[in-house]
Amino acid sequence: MSLVVQKYGGSSLADADRIRHVARRIAAERATGSSLVVVVSAMGDTTDHLIELAGQITRDPDPREMDRLLATGEYQSCALVTMALHTLGTAAVSLTGAQAGIRTDTAHGRARIANVDPARILRELEAGNVVIVAGFQGSTADSHSAGEITTLGRGGSDTTAVALAARLGAERCEIFTDVEGIFTADPRVVPEARLLPVIGYEEMLELAHQGAQVMQTRAVELGWVNDVEIAVRSTFSDHPGTRIKEDPDVEQRNKVRGLATDRNVAKLTLVAVPDRPGIARGVFAPLADAGINVDMIVQNVGHAGATDLSFTVPRSDLVRARRLLEPIVTEMGARELTVDDSVAKVSIVGAGVQNAPGYAARMFGTLADEGINIEMISTSEIRITCMIGEAHLEKAARALHRAFELERPEAGVPAQAH
């Protein structure tokens, strides 16, 4: 019996027509004889609306109640998709995350899957049903509070799908969305962006971390660890999309596989902070405790016992970060805390970048030729990121896309390969 796990995103389920379209796709796959587990997101912007609604009631909702509220989005879509399948004569049953055996830790709003108990899903498959699972949610396995509803963080339905594919040993895991797959850059920023037929897990993870929003990063991680090949495809076409998998040919391909752009970034600077032990801890420990991710960090050479310390946080966390740091900064004796939310990041990503020093030089040279000032730089083994003014983001991305010939398939491959 070949088992397929599919996931459909919110925009693919935004209204009754789209739900019927998705149901027809599922029924067609079922008709080929495969057993099917289908994970669904909430319809359209339902999750955003629910968050907004809670915000109208309180600025500080209880995390447990918030999870109960948000989980209802996926309750709706899984029931509706199941009804649509019934109208097509396809046997199907919907399950909540808890019923599907998704067991998590107790971290409301960002729970991690501890294990998957597949008993109920297997029974339903055995009975001939297509199993429609509410994504993005699970229930706690912890003995004191067992059975509490949790959610897995925004975009968490991807993680539900990959976890189920891993646990059930699925033959395929397909993520259906409103774009054709993973591109060399965000096509809204770089019109010449090209669809990638294949991308390695590590490269995909870096792109996702640096702002590519097609898949939740944890889902990619989970796929990598469990060796689940993931196809990212469009709900609205038959294009095979992009396969995310271990890529043995990585060294033969273009060394830069793609670029990512990210506007969700803000820079904070502690001006003239005393240059002594404990300052970095005093600044970053409270941010970590508040769950705020610090990304790039630059500390300048000290002068007269004082130094400037700059770092970036997601722009969506800026207000919280500032509120946290203002009293601390005064206490430390820094001159002031400045913030800049008109910055953005552009990154090049490719498995070969680490072995080719020329890539950093080409990136910096390209930005210089465009007259774009680089404010901060960070690197990983397979990535170089520059922080620049947000106003230059599109120009920078297009110039880099050209400089690394990303619009050309197999660019960078030795001539005889063409």
Ligand code: ASP
């Ligand atoms: N509905 C949730 C969200 O919008 C989960 C998902 O779509 O994957 O974040």
Ligand code: MG
């Ligand atoms: Mg969604």
